[in-house]
Amino acid sequence: MCGMPQQPPVRSTPTRPPRPDASMSLLTNVMDHSLDEGYAEAAARRKADGTGGMPKKLSAKLGLAAGLVLAALLVTVGAAQARIAAPVVAKEREELIDRIDSETSAAEDLEDAIDELRDDVGARQREALKKHGGDQGELVGILAGALEVHGPGVKLVVDDAKEADHAGAGDARETSGFSDTGRVRDRDMQRVINGLWESGAEAVTINGQRLTALSAIRAAGDAILVDNKPLVPPYTVLAVGDGDRLRTRFQNSGDGQYLQALHKNFGIRTSISAEDEVRLPAAPSVIVRTAQPSTEKGTS
Numbered sequence: 001m002c003g004m005p006q007q008p009p010v011r012s013t014p015t016r017p018p019r020p021d022a023s024m025s026l027l028t029n030v031m032d033h034s035l036d037e038g039y040a041e042a043a044a045r046r047k048a049d050g051t052g053g054m055p056k057k058l059s060a061k062l063g064l065a066a067g068l069v070l071a072a073l074l075v076t077v078g079a080a081q082a083r084i085a086a087p088v089v090a091k092e093r094e095e096l097i098d099r100i101d102s103e104t105s106a107a108e109d110l111e112d113a114i115d116e117l118r119d120d121v122g123a124r125q126r127e128a129l130k131k132h133g134g135d136q137g138e139l140v141g142i143l144a145g146a147l148e149v150h151g152p153g154v155k156l157v158v159d160d161a162k163e164a165d166h167a168g169a170g171d172a173r174e175t176s177g178f179s180d181t182g183r184v185r186d187r188d189m190q191r192v193i194n195g196l197w198e199s200g201a202e203a204v205t206i207n208g209q210r211l212t213a214l215s216a217i218r219a220a221g222d223a224i225l226v227d228n229k230p231l232v233p234p235y236t237v238l239a240v241g242d243g244d245r246l247r248t249r250f251q252n253s254g255d256g257q258y259l260q261a262l263h264k265n266f267g268i269r270t271s272i273s274a275e276d277e278v279r280l281p282a283a284p285s286v287i288v289r290t291a292q293p294s295t296e297k298g299t300s
Helices: 024-034 036-047 059-144 186-198 243-252 252-268
Strands: 149-159 203-206 216-220 223-226 229-231 235-239 268-282
Touching: 024 268, 036 243, 149 186, 149 243, 186 203, 186 216, 186 223, 186 243, 186 252, 235 268, 243 252, 243 268, 252 268
Parallel strands: none
Antiparallel strands: 149 235, 149 268, 203 235, 216 223, 223 229
């Protein structure tokens, strides 16, 4: 019986499994051929000429041995010198640390002496004002920041936005030179303080630092400086005055509206509250620029 011719079965050639490092062909090539072809050819040529390997002549061998001995001697001498010098270096380091500690202690003593002299000068100034000016002198001292004050007032807290490190592009504050729209800047604090003064504050502090008529609020990088002393957020402002009235007048003023706009547009956090009692320290140093003795007229 004739049938259809049967085709021989087709056998597929088994494929080899891929190498685990197939995706790192460049690294594999470098590992397999670590020596450059030019260097390999030169090494083979020297070997064929008999010029490679160890020197053949006795003088060359002696020279190589002498070089190795000299190198070993230099390494040994260097190690010995380093070992000898180690105690000296350690001693000098300890002496340097002792000098630093001594100078630091001396600087701290000088700072303490300066603080004592400053307090003494302030006490003498207050005594002179009280002696020659009476109640008016005490009022001048309070307004000038030379005296500690306490009484009713307000507490205002201003803090950076929570997303202060993620400023949006195209914001007005950023295009005006601000690198981060969520940070409180020196000009913001200037407007806040001026607004409190205009609203009836009698004395003001920022983070416990008393402000005077000569105080300056400036910026150094991202830090706010008050009289050249850096402050860190949150900025707590205390002001002595009629608490409820001072708070209302400030919130309704242009500077209070400016602070609310910062909160609404840039997320800067603010809070203000009337306080029954706030205490403000005296300014650390009040410089008397001009003084004139009082002239008392005698009675006839």
